[in-house]
Amino acid sequence: MSALEVRGLRIVMDGRVIVDGVELSVAPGECLAIVGESGAGKSMTAHALLGLAPDRATVTADVLSVDGVDVSTADERAWRGVRGSRIALVSQDALVSLDPLRRIGREIEEPLEIHTGDTRARRRERALAALESVSMPDASRRIEAYSHELSGGLRQRALIASALVTNPRIVVADEPTTALDATVQLRILQLLREIVDAGTALVVISHDLTAVAHVADRIAVMRAGKIVEEGATAEVLAGPGHPHTRELVAAWRIRTPPRSEPSGQIVLAAQGLSKSFAGSGTVVHDVSLALRRGSTLGIVGESGSGKTTLARLLMGIESPDAGEVTLEGAMWNPATEARRRPSRSRIQLVHQNPRAAFDPRWSIGRSLSEALRAGGVARAASRHRVAALLEQVELDPGIALRRPGEVSGGQRQRAAIARALAVGPDILILDEPVSALDASVQVTVLALLNRLQRETGIAMILISHDLRVVAAVADEIMVMRDGRVVEAGSTAEVFREPRHPFTRALLRAGKMDGADRGEAPGGVRGYNRLSSADPAITGELPEEQGASPQ
Incomplete structure (x- = not known):
């Protein structure tokens, strides 16, 4: 029955x-x-x-x-x-x-x-x-x-x-x-x-x-x-x-495109970054990285791993307790905002939740126009530039007349990318840009990011908890846990031979060992389940200890 x-x-x-x-x-x-x-x-x-x-x-x-x-x-x-x-x-x-x-x-x-x-x-x-x-x-x-x-x-x-x-x-x-x-x-x-x-x-x-x-x-x-x-x-x-x-x-089954080894000039670098918060302890500990022009670095980790705090340090929103960030060799963080301001447009952030990032009372066109004027574009020229930005991210220019709540999640996220591109940045930092989107919409946005990078040479940092997503766009990957980098290397290398147990657990949890090579799961019940001895189950992960800082 x-x-x-x-x-x-x-x-x-x-x-x-x-x-x-x-x-x-x-x-x-x-x-x-x-x-x-x-x-x-x-x-x-x-x-x-x-x-x-x-x-x-x-x-x-x-x-x-x-x-x-x-x-x-x-x-x-x-x-x-x-x-x-x-x-x-x-x-x-x-x-x-x-x-x-x-x-x-x-x-x-x-x-x-x-x-x-x-x-x-x-x-x-x-x-x-x-x-x-x-x-x-x-x-x-x-x-x-x-x-x-x-x-x-x-x-x-x-x-x-x-x-x-x-x-x-x-x-x-x-x-x-x-x-x-x-x-x-x-x-x-x-x-x-x-x-x-x-x-x-x-x-x-x-x-x-x-x-x-x-x-x-x-x-x-x-x-x-x-x-x-x-x-x-x-x-x-x-x-x-x-x-x-x-x-x-x-x-x-997001296909991982062939990626070449990054060889461009280093545009953003961090050395020995650490950051603590009262009541939370050390959230980022001794993190170093180098981002090259025209390449994508994927930063992967669970809630509480420190990846979002790292992004705020790279953006200059938070000041490090130790270490430094340089933008094409010039000091970026720590530095005064007055010193950073002339270069602020060169590095832009795309938030996870574009609905919250846009003013719900403003049309999308008005939000884009504001970003253009911040980049020095005259009001008279902004209308044509808004249409060009929307077309660049594969949106109908007519969407400029709509408010954020009147378009789909995928359209909002592409509009958010358009706003970040308005000032002609050299670097995009994308914090969980597709986590709330349907699978087919994720593919559309990730393909868009790949195309924009090919056409403009922009460098990107993609922050995610989903290795499957990062694999679709990243040349290199850093895996974070408890504020530390536990593994780093080229995307192909990390996926072929993950060294750290936590990376292997993420790969299995994300089902990266079959579906992305086009293989069909067999006997799906229990497919790719972690064993009871896996560190992702038995380890004291931050998520299972209570609310954790990012």
């Missing part, structure tokens, strides 16, 4: 069909992954399974059965009796989903308070057991923590514990690992797989086929509100039938 049965699911919102005729069936002890790009309808489908579609949406279904209960015509009161007890949700952003004013224990106890008659002492006992079941380190202490006192991976574990505490038959996980580092992602995916193996039906919503390959038994591919392909995970990834599925799989 299926734990979840859906037939003819249709969602209409504001007169537009968002989901059309979706059919799903998930058995106990089975994981179904619903994959697709942003706007495919997968998250709307997930929320409809829990009676959480927006108020202005009309949801109808021929069959919608949750743990044997017909909820196809359920009102909110009926849904409250099902949601949280028979079916539970794990959201993408645990920091937003968890109440910052309540301790983790109270958050986990709430479903028990709603759905059971347990005493307060019994609720606390079950909440602690739920935390222990998701392998929360030092659960008896962390049950008293607030969400901001936990790292991303630990918050996600707490959110999963909150979903599991009532022993629901079905769990829906909506992009549960999108914002997490590679090895932390794998821990969460392994945890979800253990939940499935214990008999829970799991529906995972994701645009990340790497995550899906690790956890799912079956895949349903959505496009424009319809399921266009469904089948066993190994079969779909090895031989996708629908053209859209083939596009997704091709994007997942």
Whole structure:
């Protein structure tokens, strides 16, 4: 008998069909992954399974059965009796989903308070057991923590514990690992797989086929509100039938282009950089690097490894406690901002979140014009230069009239790159530029960066937790852990013969040992899982110790 049965699911919102005729069936002890790009309808489908579609949406279904209960015509009161007890949700952003004013224990106890008659002492006992079941380190202490006192991976574990505490038959996980580092992602995916193996039906919503390959038994591919392909995970990834599925799989297998050894002049160099913060200790320790004209250096590491602090040191936003940064041989940091100002336009930053980086009240064209005027372009000439910048990053000039919230994530990120290019920099520092984007959009942005470098000779530093992404553009790679560089070398060398155990763990967690050579995964369940003895599982990584500085 299926734990979840859906037939003819249709969602209409504001007169537009968002989901059309979706059919799903998930058995106990089975994981179904619903994959697709942003706007495919997968998250709307997930929320409809829990009676959480927006108020202005009309949801109808021929069959919608949750743990044997017909909820196809359920009102909110009926849904409250099902949601949280028979079916539970794990959201993408645990920091937003968890109440910052309540301790983790109270958050986990709430479903028990709603759905059971347990005493307060019994609720606390079950909440602690739920935390222990998701392998929360030092659960008896962390049950008293607030969400901001936990790292991303630990918050996600707490959110999963909150979903599991009532022993629901079905769990829906909506992009549960999108914002997490590679090895932390794998821990969460392994945890979800253990939940499935214990008999829970799991529906995972994701645009990340790497995550899906690790956890799912079956895949349903959505496009424009319809399921266009469904089948066993190994079969779909090895031989996708629908053209859209083939596009997704091709994007997942980002091809690493041949890269030549960097030979240009050194434009940015760092020697012995160190930086500490009160209460956090040393975040960057004795880091040295050299960036050559026309080349890309990839800096890889997990949250807390120090890579973002290193970027701020290279930009001159933070001053080092020791060491120095030079720009074409001239002192850059430490130095006064007045001394740096004449060269400030030569080094530009592209943020991870372009929505936050743009003023939401301004059109994209106005933001680009402001950047051009900062670079000395006259107001009269800026309109033509805005159009040229947008075309340079493969955007329609008409996008200049739109606000950041009116374009897609990939378009916003390309607009952010255009703004960074407005002043004609020699160096771009890109901090997680594609982490929140769909796989095919990632490919588009990475291809754009490669083309811009070929055409302009610009040097780039790409900061990421995803070796798969870095491999697509980087000539050289530095791997950071605990503020130190544990491995560095050419991209080909590091991928061919990784020396440090942590680098090898990242490669396996990122599934770089097969998919990027065009190989199809075999026996996908457990594919490329880290062994229980792997340092990425057993090592005291910063992420698993609590919230960590960048």
